[in-house]
Amino acid sequence: MxxxxxxxxxxxxxxxxxxxxxxxxxxxxxxxxxxxxxxxxxxxxxxxxxxxxxxxxxxxxxxxxxxxxxxxxxxxxxxxxxxxxxxxxxxxxxxxxxxxxxxxxxxxxGTMRRLDERYFNRVAAIEFAVKYDDGKDSRGIKKADIVLIGVSRTSKTPLSMYLAHKNIKVANVPLVPEAPLPKELFDISPKRIMGLTANPIKLNEIRQERLKSLGLNNNASYANLDRILEELDYAEKIMKKLNCPVIDVSNKAVEESASIIMEIMRENDLI
Known part of the structure; x- marks a missing residue:
C-alpha cells in the first residue's frame, strides 16, 4: 500500500x-x-x-x-x-x-483502570505497612491513615497487613515501658490512633508459644505474667493519655478486629 x-x-x-x-x-x-x-x-x-x-x-x-x-x-x-x-x-x-x-x-x-489503580494502591499500602512496622520509622506515624499501638503480641503486624489489603496505610508502634514514646503520636489526631490490648493470661500463653517457636526458654521475662501486667498497665496509661479508641483482641480473629477498626474509621470519616 x-x-x-x-x-x-x-x-x-x-x-x-x-x-x-x-x-x-x-x-x-x-x-x-x-x-x-x-x-x-x-x-x-x-x-x-x-x-x-x-x-x-x-x-x-x-x-x-x-x-x-x-x-x-x-x-x-x-x-x-x-x-x-x-x-x-x-x-x-x-x-x-x-x-x-x-x-x-x-x-x-474506565472501570478496568480503576481496578488497576486499586491494585497499585493496595501494593503501596502493603509496602507502607512493612516499612513502618513495629516502630521502625516514626515518620510513618504522620503519613499513616491509622496507627496501631499496643504491647507485644497484640496482633499489630497481622492487623497492619490485613488492613493494608483493604488499601489502608497502617503504621504500628510497640508500647514498651523502657522505650521512649514517639513524639509524633501526640502530633496526630487521636481518631487516627487505635490502641490494642489483651487479657494478660491469654497474652502469657501467646508469648510462651512464641518463645517455644524460637527455641528459647519460656521462663524469660518476656512471658512472665508480672512483666506482662506491668506492660499492660503502662499501655493503658498511654492510651488514656492519647485518648484513643481501644480494642481488646484477646478472643478475636484478625478479621474481626480489622472490621471493628474499619467501622471506627468510617465513623470518624477516615475511610
Whole structure:
C-alpha cells in the first residue's frame, strides 16, 4: 500500500486497549506504513465530528472502545456518512458476555483502570505497612491513615497487613515501658490512633508459644505474667493519655478486629 494508513483510536477512557489491538492487527501486514492517533476521554459529539472530519481526508480506519451507547452510535453514524471503515472493539465482547452471564454491563467507562489503580494502591499500602512496622520509622506515624499501638503480641503486624489489603496505610508502634514514646503520636489526631490490648493470661500463653517457636526458654521475662501486667498497665496509661479508641483482641480473629477498626474509621470519616 503506497498511502500511509492513519488509525484513529477513540475511547471514553484512556484508549490503551484500542491502540494495542490496532498495533496487533497492523503487525500482521508486511511493509505497512501507518500512524496511530489516539483520542482518549471522548465524551462529546463535537469531538467526534472533528476527528471524523480529519479522518475523512485521509486513508484511515476508526477504531473505538466505548461502553457509552450515545458515543458509539455517533461514531458509527458519522463514519458511515463519510464512508470510513470503523471497528467497534467492545460491543461484540459485551454482547457475548451478556449472552453467557444473562445480566447487563454497567456501561461505566474506565472501570478496568480503576481496578488497576486499586491494585497499585493496595501494593503501596502493603509496602507502607512493612516499612513502618513495629516502630521502625516514626515518620510513618504522620503519613499513616491509622496507627496501631499496643504491647507485644497484640496482633499489630497481622492487623497492619490485613488492613493494608483493604488499601489502608497502617503504621504500628510497640508500647514498651523502657522505650521512649514517639513524639509524633501526640502530633496526630487521636481518631487516627487505635490502641490494642489483651487479657494478660491469654497474652502469657501467646508469648510462651512464641518463645517455644524460637527455641528459647519460656521462663524469660518476656512471658512472665508480672512483666506482662506491668506492660499492660503502662499501655493503658498511654492510651488514656492519647485518648484513643481501644480494642481488646484477646478472643478475636484478625478479621474481626480489622472490621471493628474499619467501622471506627468510617465513623470518624477516615475511610
Amino acid at each position: 503506497s498511502d500511509k494508513l492513519y488509525i484513529y483510536v477513540l475511547s471514553d477512557s484512556i484508549g490503551e486497549t484500542g491502540e494495542q489491538v490496532a498495533k496487533a492487527a497492523a503487525a500482521q501486514f508486511k511493509d505497512i506504513d501507518y500512524r496511530i492517533k489516539r483520542f482518549p476521554y471522548i465524551s462529546e459529539k463535537e469531538q467526534i465530528l472533528n476527528i471524523i472530519q480529519e479522518a475523512a481526508g485521509l486513508n484511515s480506519i476508526i477504531v473505538f472502545t466505548t461502553v457509552i451507547e450515545e458515543i458509539k452510535e455517533t461514531i458509527i453514524i458519522e463514519c458511515e456518512k463519510k464512508d470510513i471503515e470503523y471497528v467497534d472493539i467492545m460491543s461484540p465482547l459485551l454482547g457475548s458476555f451478556h449472552n453467557v452471564l444473562g445480566n447487563e454491563p454497567v456501561h461505566v467507562p
